[in-house]
Amino acid sequence: MTALGDDDTAPALILVATPIGNMADLSPRARDVLANADSVACEDTRRTGSLFAHFGIAHSPFIVCNEHTERAAAEEIVRRIESGQTVALVSDAGTPAVSDPGQRVTQRVIAAGHEVRSIPGPSAALVGLTVSGLITDRFCFDGFLPRKGAERGRRLERLEREERTSVLFEAPHRLERTIRDLERHLGPERQVALARELTKRYENVWRGSLAEAMVHATDVEPRGEYVIIVEGAPAHEASDERLIEALQRELQAGASRRDAIAAVVELTGAKKRQVYDLALQLDGKAFGGSEEPPST
Numbered sequence: 001m002t003a004l005g006d007d008d009t010a011p012a013l014i015l016v017a018t019p020i021g022n023m024a025d026l027s028p029r030a031r032d033v034l035a036n037a038d039s040v041a042c043e044d045t046r047r048t049g050s051l052f053a054h055f056g057i058a059h060s061p062f063i064v065c066n067e068h069t070e071r072a073a074a075e076e077i078v079r080r081i082e083s084g085q086t087v088a089l090v091s092d093a094g095t096p097a098v099s100d101p102g103q104r105v106t107q108r109v110i111a112a113g114h115e116v117r118s119i120p121g122p123s124a125a126l127v128g129l130t131v132s133g134l135i136t137d138r139f140c141f142d143g144f145l146p147r148k149g150a151e152r153g154r155r156l157e158r159l160e161r162e163e164r165t166s167v168l169f170e171a172p173h174r175l176e177r178t179i180r181d182l183e184r185h186l187g188p189e190r191q192v193a194l195a196r197e198l199t200k201r202y203e204n205v206w207r208g209s210l211a212e213a214m215v216h217a218t219d220v221e222p223r224g225e226y227v228i229i230v231e232g233a234p235a236h237e238a239s240d241e242r243l244i245e246a247l248q249r250e251l252q253a254g255a256s257r258r259d260a261i262a263a264v265v266e267l268t269g270a271k272k273r274q275v276y277d278l279a280l281q282l283d284g285k286a287f288g289g290s291e292e293p294p295s296t
């Protein structure tokens with residue numbers, strides 16, 4: 001029985017997620033799409049060749065799509081889709097186009113008016129986030145930080161203010177330096193998880209503060225691949241000035257006091273009681289008795 005979906009053999013680009021360590025994580029649908037695709041684009045032919053051999057998939061020559069060839073590969077892929085082919089695209093591991101080749105091809109195929117589909121599966125970023133123990137309902141993915149230069153500093157500064165959990169990739173030999181920079185910018189207290197060798201035999205998730213992570217990174221020899229997951233910054237407390245400005249804007253736009261307070265609370269996340277008191281100050285008098293002060 002095939003696990004192909006209804007459209008999996010129609011002319012299109014199909015991004016296929018592959019294992020990040022454990023071969024059993026290749027889904028039956030991914031396997032069937034790879035076996036049935038007219039063409040397969042991959043980052044490294046030897047790596048994808050081994051994956052295909054493991055699953056007994058026979059395939060004609062691959063289209064090489066890596067950081068150096070992606071532009072040319074995109075043109076070739078569009079040509080093949082236009083000739084009626086289904087083209088599967090894989091990276092070395094995980095979900096293509098996430099810190100991997102695939103984004104440019106996807107944009108080019110969409111611009112040419114063709115279908116793009118994705119066969120979901122392993123993604124180091126999401127596996128790391130979900131085992132981190134940190135907040136998962138709002139997060140941002142920052143990929144690899146630039147190795148040096150002003151852009152690295154700017155990205156670290158943004159992480160310092162970022163209130164969502166941040167997910168980063170890092171190579172083992174740069175782990176210590178990145179933890180040191182994170183500690184310098186974000187402070188020693190911020191919680192972090194170092195998720196290593198996910199889905200592999202020596203999978204390990206270390207959790208603690210950035211100060212402790214620094215000790216850990218210097219104590220153990222970092223080996224394997226890492227996802228770094230960093231706790232978000234504490235919620236930014238809006239200053240009274242900022243809240244008053246926001247209230248004035250709402251009132252000038254014609255909102256009632258009640259609506260202005262509600263809008264500012266929603267907009268800034270400030271406490272209702274604080275905004276209510278500021279609205280009273282602004283008005284110079286109590287709310288005409290008809291409005292109850294908020295209980296919180």
Ligand code: SAM
Nearest residue numbers: 020094095098123124169170197198225226227
């Ligand atoms: N697109 C891939 C994905 O969706 O998983 C990520 C590709 S990126 C070039 C490779 C980086 O992902 C590694 O340097 C590491 O930070 C992270 N990574 C990949 N596999 C991993 C694993 N098994 N355990 C921990 N991190 C991993």
